[in-house]
Amino acid sequence: MDWMAWTWPTAIFFIIIAATLVVFTVLAIKFPETPRNGVLGIETTRGDRLFITLLGSAFINLAWLGMLSAPQWGALIVCLIYAAAVFRWA
Template identity: 85%
Template structure:
């Protein structure tokens, strides 16, 4: 893996994403998904809500980096609140 500039935070990020995908796959097998209609009146499954959460979190982090610059761990708190809202109401 010398061809990439792997740092510890980057490796941890990708490991967490991979573990999340494995957990969601196991959940989908063990507890079949039933689409539900959320606040936006669109049917979503667990996987859809995960994708929306990951995409939104990327934008939150980019906006945080552009506006605040530093203190990125506080962006994680905002992302966790956003994820809880998406999984609850979307």
């Protein structure tokens, strides 16, 4: 990790993302799903909703850093609520 100046929190973040992708791949193989229409008006699968959640969470964290001086834990809570909403209604 020294050659990229990574920190352990950064490495853990990418490990969690990789593990999530593996879990979603296994779920897609074991429990195939049909796309569903949600609030967005487009057909989405489990993987699509994961991508929308990750992309939205990145923007939430960037906005949090840019606009608020509150601890980043607050952004995590907002992201978890956002993820629950996307997986429920999108």
